[in-house]
Amino acid sequence: MVVPPWYELPPPGYGGLEQVVSALVDGLAALGHDVTLFGAGSGTGTAAEFVGTDQLQNSRLGQALPELAHVARTNRMIADGDFDIVHDHxxxxxxxxxxxxxxxxATxxxxxVGELADILKGVDPQVALVAISHSQRALVRxxxxxxxxxxAMAGSGVSKPAPSDGPVxxxxxxxxxxxxxxxxxxxxxxGLPLVLAGKCTEPGEAQYLAEVIEPMLGxxxxLLRNPERETCAELLLRARCLxxxxxxxxxxxxxMLEAMSAGTPVVALNRGAVPELVRHGETGFVHEDPAELPQSLRDVLGLDPAACVEHVRTQFGADRMARAYERVYRRWVSNDRSAPLEREMMVTSAT
Structure with a gap:
């Protein structure tokens, strides 16, 4: 399992990719697989055997050279090892x-789109590209x-028993x-209180916050800058909605999964993968027009937190994700690549 050199697994704060891979590693280990994790830093809180390539590079997030060096070191280590499959993130x-x-x-x-699309178009056809949503897959032909x-995510085990009248x-x-x-x-x-809790570590983020958002505050x-993961979990648990x-x-x-797993519904605009994750009228509300959002913010107290929790548990559990990837691995290792793995798709209908 190869991850970028930016954050630890599991991440202490920001790091959606790292959260997903942490759940996947532990899910695969639970299925009996031996997982070696190639990352940066000094260790991992997952069930994998950890192999570090360098110090964490989060201060250089998004720069090409740190990741290039990390991948080059990882490839040398993989060549010296004995592995059935490499899963690259x-x-x-x-x-x-x-x-x-x-x-x-490769997930x-x-x-x-843009430069990433150009990179992916240059990937060798012997590399199995996996999408994380149907929306993502449809962005480029x-x-x-x-x-x-x-x-998917590992269950937190903590959810609200009844709707919360906390802040949005x-x-x-x-x-x-x-x-x-x-x-x-x-x-x-x-007419509802709002908590803005966000990552603000890069110059563009700081500029946008200072020039656009802070003048709108009242x-x-x-406003919470760079909250730790525990703080985020507590916010979502107490929230009226996300x-x-x-x-x-x-x-x-x-x-969105983090919120629903805590029993907190999601009010969102219909963009990207949102309709694949949120069941309109059951685990939240999905709208085309921002003008429709205020009424749904009022209406969310009528939704059942248990429905949100059950939706994540049954459709986005780490065990389900691990089994889906296991099928992809087996097919790719066996070299049976005569047809796309459509039947291996982890399909979740949120309609």
Whole structure:
């Protein structure tokens, strides 16, 4: 299992990819597989055997050279080892996978457009590309996808027994794509308090927060910068709902699973993978127009927290994700690649 060099597994704060891979590693271990995790830092809290390549590089998040160096070191270690399959979660790794003798499955965690699409179009066809949502897969035609496996999470075991009249919570990175300004407008129109809890570690995020969001703040909005994961979990547990007014085709959106697993419904705009995750009228509300959000913020107290928890447990459990990937691995190791793995897709209908 190869992960980027940015954060630990499991992540102490921000890190949706790392949260997913942590659940996958433990899910595969529970199925009896021996998992070796190639990452940065000094160790892991997962069930994998950890092999470190360097110090964590989160201060250089998104830069090409740290990930290139990490992948190069990892490839040398893989060549010296004895592995049945390599599962790569890095951006650059799939391009270098053709140099590996071991078969490679690569999960694409970002939106495959622009430069990322160019990278993926250059990936060797012997690398199995896996999408994390049908929406992500539809963003660009012509990529050799072999399966779609929805992300999943390990159950937290903590959920609310009844709807909460706490604040509306927005939890994301500070970016126009994530719509914190729309969250403020919707909560204010609904007459409800709002907590904005977001990642703000990069210059663009800090600039957007200072120039666009902070001038919109008032006594009805609480601002939290870079909250730890425990804080995020507590916020979601106490929240009236999670608001997800995104402006872009989000490939997945782990925070929606985190909210629903705590019994907290999601109020979102119909963008990206949102309708694959949220069942309208049951685990939240999904709308086309931001003007529809305020009424749903008022209406969420009529939704059953138990339905949210059960939806995540049955459709997005770590065991289900692990078994779906296990089928992809077996097919790729056996070299039976005559047809796309459509029947191996982890299909979740949220309609």
């Amino acid at each position: 890095t951006t650059i790794g799939p391009l270098a996978a053709s140099r590996r003798e071991t078969p490679t499955v 694409v965690h970002g939106a495959p 012509g990529l050799p996808w072999v399966a779609t496996v929805h992300n 919570v927005w939890l994301a990175r500070f970016s126009p794509d994530k719509g914190p300004d729309l969250a403020i407008e919707a909560a204010r129109e609904a 006594p009805d909005v609480t 608001i997800m007014p995104i402006r872009w085709s989000e490939p997945f959106g782990m925070v």
